[in-house]
Amino acid sequence: MSQFKSVALIGTGRVAHQLGAALKENNVGIASVFGRNAKEAEVLAAKLNTQVIADLSSVIHADLILLTVSDDAVAEVSAQLNPNNSGLVAHTSGAVPLQAIDEKNRRAVFYPLQSFSMDKQIVWENVPFCLEAESDKDLNGLGQLAERLSERIFILSSEQRKSLHLAAVFANNFANLMFELSEELLEKAEIDRSILHPLILETANKILMQPAGISQTGPAARGDRKTIATHRELLGNDNSYRVIYDLLTNEIYDRAHEQKL
């Protein structure tokens, strides 16, 4: 049983909605909700069947105070918290170091690594939780709390989490940009974008089997200069598709032919 039996939520965005609902479902008490926008705080509090606190400087009666605010607000919001709070103060961000939380608090990080939407159902048991705390006791408590939701718990330093966040930008934002560019190329050729969905799902599923580098295929990996020339001609010059195509094709080519940049 975790030492954290009650949680106060600061912030009313997607993480507060999704994480709040998941904690409540797993019998963790939601002690209160705070949001700068009073109406949004009321909506979230009603959903979680809890109370709104009107002022950050109130003493918050909770074992764990979760800062689900924007990265930039972690320092400022945590500085406004009442120093008589007995709860652990944890932010939920990938990009923010533990030390960004004002030092008058007992500090920690409780970061669920997933892309959250307001409405889409989260399969929590697969969501990696990345934890950090200033004491082993708090770290253990957070671990026990995270285990209620997920099977995948990672203890990472702020430095490691920074690298993880950067890696997630490549794996999520940049890969998604590649999907976006491919959909636009299909649209120009009047082909339904769904035609690539099985290939995209297969590309993602393959990383469960083996490292991505081993799965690489295509004209650049093969060194198929004729197909690359055809692609370049089709793309034309002086546009972002072409610049991206050339850079990534060269990178894959160099890797496959072991002449790393």
Place this chain on the structure above:
Amino acid sequence: MSQFKSVALIGTGRVAHQLGAALKENNVGIASVFGRNAKEAEVLAAKLNTQVIADLSSVIHADLILLTVSDDAVAEVSAQLNPNNSGLVAHTSGAVPLQAIDEKNRRAVFYPLQSFSMDKQIVWENVPFCLEAESDKDLNGLGQLAERLSERIFILSSEQRKSLHLAAVFANNFANLMFELSEELLEKAEIDRSILHPLILETANKILMQPAGISQTGPAARGDRKTIATHRELLGNDNSYRVIYDLLTNEIYDRAHEQKL
């Protein structure tokens, strides 16, 4: 019932193995196998319980002759086929126009859009088949044949297929490169690469719900310059991670802020 009741396979690679097995399972006769490497041809013929033909210039007794050879070999191999073949000659490549098949043949394209491995089981019903032929009769016949394997049939011109192949490079090879770079960043930070797998699967699954551009998130889409600066510092200068990071970050930023390049 398709007019194509028997198929001859030219080539002994992954497509020949996977497509040959799938056709056989769906009660299409595999009339013969030809491969430049006699031993590999014997292996495939044994697997498909059929005969090897020793010479491309033999008359091939099959309704459909499938060229599963490399892109560059389509022209040469099709020129060597006996002109008395009565079968339709179709290649299985995304990047090669129909016209690359020597014009003495009745020509077509039978292109399954998927990334094939030698061993991994293919879920054929989801694989898009892209068809092209010189007559409606052959196109209909290929459609009926493809419908035995898949629910997703597309009739595309050689020009459209060229665009599709290019789009697939972005969606598959380039996205996979992003996964590879992310795994390397994790390795440097001593974090298990599996930590990003749920996020990667979620990123891929989201494209089933809505176009990728709508799903875009992260520091570039938000215009979060502070996080971008942190990432750049972490990557350092003068390396391919950094060059790729800057180019793709700028592209996402420009798109989100409607100042397209």
